[in-house]
Each structure stands twice: as C-alpha cells, then as structure tokens.
Amino acid sequence: MRIGSLAEAVGTTPRTVRHYHRLGLLDEPRRLSNGYREYTIDDVVRLMRIRWLADCGMPLGEIAAALGESPAGETDVVADLRALLVGMEREQSALARKHIRLSALLNDAVEHRQLTALPREVADALSALIDASAEADREALIRERDLLEVMAISGTVPESFFSTVTATLNDHGLRQKYLGLLRRFATLEGRDPLEAESDIDSLAAELASMLDLDSLASTAPDAAVNTGEISSLTIDDILPDPAQRTVIVRAAAHLQTTEHPRSGGTR
Secondary structure, eight states, X not given: XXXXXXXXXXXXXXXXXXXXXXXXXXXXXXXXXXXXXXXXXXXXXXXXXHHHHHHTXXXXXXXXXXXXXXXXXXXXXXXXXXXXXXXXHHHHHHHHHHHHHHHHHHHHHHTXXXXXXXXXXXXXXXXXXXXXXXXXXXXXXXHHHHHHHHHHHHTOSOHHHHHHHHHHHHSHHHHHHHHHHHHHHHHTTTOOTTTTHHHHHHHHHHHHHHSOOGGGGGGSGGGOOOOOSSOOOOHHHHOOOHHHHHHHHHHHHHHHHHHSOOTTOOO
16 A cells, blocks of 8 residues: 555555654555555554554654663653653643633623733722722722732732732721722832831731731742742832832731741730
8 A cells, every 4th residue: 555545544644654754653664666665554553553642642752662662671651651641630730720711701801891810809899999989099009900910910929818808898997998008008109118117117017907918928039939820920020119018028027927926925
C-alpha cells in the first residue's frame, strides 16, 4: 500500500507519516523497483499504536520508550506517565477555574453589568455607593474600587477580606465610618510619613479595628507572599505612596499584635 492509503487507513495525513519517519518512530518501508514505498499491515499496526498513544496525550518524544524500544534504564515509563497525568490534572483544574470565571462574566454581560474581578457583592455595593455619593467622594471611591480589583486579580488577599468589605459597605453606620477613613486616607497622599506620623498611626489603628487587614501583612517587602496566578505584586506595587502604604502595613501589624500577643500582652 502507498503512503496515501496508509495515512487514510489510520486517519492521518502523508505529511504526518513522513514526520514520524524523520523522528524514527516509523521505519522507512522498502521501495519497489519503481521507487515507490510499499507499506504493509505491520506498518498500519505500528502507525495506529503511535497515533493512539499520541491521542492519549503522550509526547512524541516519549512514545518509543512507551513501546519498549529505549535502552533499559534510560527511561522510566511509569514516572513519565505519572508526570503526564499530574500535568493533565493541573490543566483540568486551571480550566475548571476559568470556566467558573467565564460563567460569572457571562452572567454579568447578560445583565449589562461592568466586568470586574471583584466578588459581585463587593462590586455591587461599591457601585451603589459611588452612584449615591457626592462628587468629592466619588474619585476616592473609584480609586478604592480599582485598588480592591488589583488585590483581587493579584491574589494578595483572601476571600474573607472581601466578605468583610461587603459587610462594611452594607451596614449604614460602618459605611459612613468607612467613607470617613477613606477621606482621611486620601489626604495622606504626597505627605511625608514622618510629618504625618500622628495621622498615620490613628488611621491605622481605626482601620485595623474595622477591616481584616492581616492578610496584607504578607505583602510587605520583608515577607512577600502571593497566592494568585497572575502576578507577584507586593504592597509597594499596590500602594506606591509611602504614607498610605505605612497606614496599611501598620494596620496589619496592629492586627497581628492583637491576634498573636507577645508574652504578657492582653487581647
């Protein structure tokens, strides 16, 4: 049988067959007196095995070993197959996460809502607050929303943090306090941290008592930890202003001291 018939019988193409010849996976057949290659049923069986393993997800470079044709001890087929399965499971997990996110985005698009990485409860609460706020607060709130979205995308805070933000925004008294802290936080931009020491310290203490910022401590320069998949942002990246950054770091320190008091300390 000619190469075209072989390829058709196995469900591939002559080009693929020639590629397997170049890789050494499929031996070159004998040539007839007229120069044409003549394939046999053995070649069909061999090619079907190669295609089957490739369709299972095995890289072409490992197929010879899987067929028992590598020198003994040169390749551990069991280890290779396990590694392939681990990689496939990792890809499946990533696809499952993407499916969940895309489904949520589709729902938002159908409802004509802004596409955002923020949990829907946080996004809705912030949007409602922005729409109801005076012009003086809107810019700060929009910037706060952008900052929270960066945190959500980069994975620098856990979901529990956003649950706390949602609860704060949905409570009238806490919401007003939150707005007051946000205004004070905005006024720190551009100020020298040393000169703003008193304002920074009081704001950090109030913020720590209101929001769970303990997770942000892990993004400090000396203890950078990131659980996200997209970036390795630190708090320096998220908050470039030194005075504002000091507030967050100090608030996180307040929480750590409260939750894990040193010997002799009190809660």
